[in-house]
Amino acid sequence: MVDTCPICGGSVTAMHGTVEWDVKGECVAVSGVEHAMCSQCGEVYFEGDVSSYVHRRAVDEYKQRHGLLSGTEIRALREKLGLSQARFEKLLGAGPKTVVRWENGTVFQNGTADTLMRVLRDHPSVACTLMEEKGLRAS
């Protein structure tokens, strides 16, 4: 952890609490985060991969605010259907590496994909039929 701010030279203090994260220009608060803050300019520093963890939580929060399924919910649906990410992409007609990006929160699904996933989640018989049609039925 840095103890001198590389931006202003002020002293940096380790803390535990809420940080604010920008998601598509919107400010999202994420609580319970280990971080360090410059007492002079207020710049926040994270250790290791904490920033990607904060990003994921912020994106989940943002999606909830906008009524989109979170990465965790998408993963849970895919696992419930017993599909790999590649097979789930085939089921949805999505491009390669799309689902991993949705699940990690690096890319957001659009409203159409979100609706389709909700239908698959809430109507298992539809999911079943579609998987059969696409040759994705678990054998």
Ligand SMILES: [Zn+2]
């Ligand atoms: Zn500073």
